[in-house]
Amino acid sequence: MSSSRRLFFALPLPDSLQQQVIRWRAGAFAPQDGRPVAAANLHLTLAFLGEVSSQKEAALKRLAGRISQPGFSLQLDDLGHWPRPGVVWLGCKRAPRGLLQLAEMLRSQAARSGCYQSPLPFHPHITLLRAAVRPVALPPATPGWSLPVTHFSLYQSSFDNGRTRYHPLEQWALS
Ligand code: 2AM
Structure with missing residues (x-):
């Protein structure tokens, strides 16, 4: 029987940006606003795959390796609160x-490989706080970081000892 893992494709944040974000977040939100996501878990999801068999994982990795597109940069200049998922x-x-x-390429490869894809439009975001179900006073602006995107990664999501961890499994360069 083949094992399966909970997987997603995402953009990682460089360590320096992770640290800048968590320093800013500590002053921008109150403890009761929500549960901060650990620095190492900050990421921007491109395609959520769900539970994937090892065979399907191998096929999705091969398809990801065929993606050829240049890098780009992303201005992190927006903030939001979704009370329903508490994010x-x-x-x-x-x-x-x-x-x-x-994101469109990875999501369509995932759908064609049988991974359910939400019909909701892709809304790129980096989750900062979870369990944010009550109203949150958002700061008026972000410090205006720029994220240089030179590669994307496949992550495994696991839950051990009461903690969610995202392990990067493989990455592909954009060139
Ligand atoms: P979130 O941060 O908005 O919760 C790992 O769980 C990543 O996949 C998170 O970025 C999470 O988004 C996203 N994710 C989890 N479940 C998902 C789903 N059913 N559809 C789309 N994205 C999902």
Whole structure:
């Protein structure tokens, strides 16, 4: 019987940006606003795959390796709160074409490989706080970081000892 893992494709944040984001977040939100996502878990999801068999994982990795597109940069200049899933997020006011193209390619490869894809439009975001179900006073602006995107990664999501961890499994360069 083949094992399966919970997987998603995402953009990682460089360590320096992770640290900048968590320092800013500590001053921008109150403890009761929500549960901060660990620095190492900050990412921008491109395509959520769900539970994937090892055979399907191998096929999705082969398809990801065939993606050929240039890198791009992303202005992290937007903030929002979705009370229903309880998420406070950092995103971009205008998603660059390269980001939309990459997410669309990975999502359509996933759908064709039998991974359910939400019919909701892709809304690129980095989750900052979870369990944010009550109203949150959002800061008026972000510090205006720019994320240089030179590669994308496949992550495994696991839950051990009461903690969610995202392990990067493989990455592919954009060139
Ligand atoms: P979230 O941060 O908005 O919760 C790993 O769980 C990543 O996949 C998270 O970025 C999460 O988005 C996203 N994710 C989890 N379940 C998902 C689903 N059913 N559809 C789309 N994205 C999902």
